[in-house]
Amino acid sequence: MQSDAERQEIRGKIKEAASRQDAESTVRYGRELMETSGKPSDAMFCASAFAGIADAMKEQLGTRRLKAYVVRSVTVEPMVAFLATEAVLSNYFLDIQVGGYGSYIDEMLSPQSALAKFNPDTVFVLLDMEEMAGRLPELCADGIGAGVEEEIDQCVERVAQLLKRFRSGCSARILFQGLVVPDQTSLGDVGEANLPYSLTNAVLTLNRKLATLCRTLSDCVFFDVDRLAARYGRARWRDTRMFLASRLPVSAEVFRIYSHGLVRSFSALYRAPRKVLCTDLDNTLWGGVLGEDGPDGIATGSAFPGNCYLEYQKHLKQLSSRGILLAIVSKNNVADVREAFQLRAADLALNLDNFVASKISWNEKSDAIRELAQELSLGLDSFVFVDDNPVECEAVRRELPEVAVVEAPVQEPWKLVSMLSEQPFFDSAVVTEDDANRLNEYKAQAQRAELASSAGNRDEFLASLGIVCIFQSALQAPLSRAVQLLAKTNQFNLTTRRHSAAEVEEFASAAGGQAVVVRVRDRFGDAGVVGLALARKQGDSCYIDSLLLSCRVIGRGIETALLAHIGEQALRAGAKRLVGEFIATKKNAPCATFYSDHGFSRSALLEETQPGSIFYELDLTVSAPTSPKWITLEGNETHELSTSAVFSA
């Protein structure tokens, strides 16, 4: 601990800031005092300092003021100052009233009770085992469990009745605390672990059932205090002396941890989780500096210290799977980053597709985050920024105070994951399927927005890739690959018609028909046959029956080149009009605007004949699509640039 002089100095600063009604400084020093000392007298000191600036906090920090009623069967009074202090550090000002011992049923259900008169915004229900399931220790003593399940079910039923009846008469949000698994029992560690109805198993089952119950109630969160106790150490969680003497449920040394956990749990009732994590790359997502160490020199993968970064990547991927969007915000060269993700793919837990957007440039990071917020139509208070550079972190804190900033510990990379987990940003008591599917939805949005806003940079980047498209008849390339693409491609597939090989051959051999595949390579390698288009000619119109592209290569202009190629061939065959068709599926939203993006207009007339299809048309004599200038084309005539072709030439 720091010296008493330092502690007095911080206290002096708190007093001084509070007397100026400077909420930000008071809270900042309060946090410092709690983090460096955090003794009961410090909590008391902070709580009274904070109480004196309640209005200033509301005005200056937007602190949420809540009336909280504590329903309890244990002694909580010595913890109230900690609870109030921890709440302020999470930007809540709690007006706390504590109910009587053991009178919780009356308090919760009687319309004349002290609780009802207090009219709380939130109620903390803190009952201990004796109150909730007092017979359990006895019933579990033999570990084989006659009556244990019944007792658990009865307890859950009693709590259900209590909470449901409370809910029907009061709209206050509820935090319901579970039980702590007792550390020592007569069965001992071996019996507790092995016997089916040990008290440990019974309490865990009861907690699980109580959590399930809380899920069924509106505005109710389950506070798993056992999880906190286990993390800290159950043996030290309770001070038996004080529990027996004063019915104090937790030891004084964990008041702060307990209060912090309780505040964190009830916050889920009031705050939506943040939605986007922006990560830096160098010394954050991987070790080292890409621009200096090169793609082979950066640290990532299964060996230490690369695995510290791999752990972080895995953590991000897990966040992503429940709907937290990931974005790259890095000062780097785009092409280098692409190269690193490609060359080190086997050592990385994430690929570029896992990110909703990337801001890789030499611009200010705060600008990049602001752009992201706009592109994704999300508030800055939905963002978390992770970076190892203290200067970047400070700049973002200063420019965008709404953004939560985590400074990656560059000397101790193994700590980053736990630093993130300690923060409540992403806490959520509910996850829906919509959340889990969020990435694709936002990705499409971000891509379109970025396309519109930074076409210049994008062209430069794409030009740097040196993309070459080779168009071939589907009959010249392996036909099976064309059929496989038709069968497998979902995202960038405009009609999702699963044609057979014979049908592809028909398109190819019909007069004016086209069956074209596109093979792509760039300076990093050959991607193979990745796209296909099928078209037929009727009168002066060329109808595009199918057009698809493997999702690996979307967004590089290859789809445009393919369309331009079809347009060219159609003109050559004497067509004047190009007709496109789109059939929406669950998965092909990324290409929904493909034709309108390329200057086509809706053709309502055709749609009457084919419900489910949206038709577009383009007058080829006025404006034929052109291939992006960054793509080098190698057409049908030259076939492939194979070694043999070079020799024969």
Added chain:
Amino acid sequence: MSSQQVPSSLRDILADILEVSPEQVTPDLSMSTADNWDSFRHLQAILAIEGEYGVQFDPQRIPDLTSVSLLQTELEKKGVAF
């Protein structure tokens, strides 16, 4: 050491807990003279003092430690050097 003067560390803890100014914390201040000093504040004060000096009181003695000087004497008995 005489109880005439309350050690500053003890004085500050009690001032925080009882929400009075440090000057008001005299050796004579007790549960019967301080308005604020009820049984919950007492428990709070005990916990705060234990945490501060790294000691543990015998729960049976706790209800008797009802004044500043009694607390101070008990701490001195436990070897706390102010």
